[in-house]
Amino acid sequence: MWWLYLYVGLSTAGILVLGVLAVRVFAEVQRLAGQVARSTDDLTRAAERLSRAAEPLMERAGDISRT
Template sequence: MWWLYLYVGLATAGILVLGALAVRLFAEVQRLARQVARSTDDLSRAADRLSRAAEPLAERAGDISRQ
């Protein structure tokens, strides 16, 4: 009969370990999502700055090609 208690104890320990790993995974996924969002914002700002910086160059290039 002791083997039944052993199996139940091992199964419970396994479920607890899986639960702890799931909590850690959830925390890491949230951290990764925040990092992706921050990187997306940075890229968006950089694209806006690049577009604003390229506008005068494009106008000058258009003026040169028309001459």
């Protein structure tokens, strides 16, 4: 009968370990999602700056091709 208590105790400990690991994974996923959001914002701002910087070149290229 003692083996039954052992199995129940081990399975409970296993479930607790899995629960702790799940919480750690959730926290890391949240942190990664924040980093991805910041990177996306940075890339968007960089693309907007590049677009603004390229506008004069696009206008000049249009003038050159018409002459």
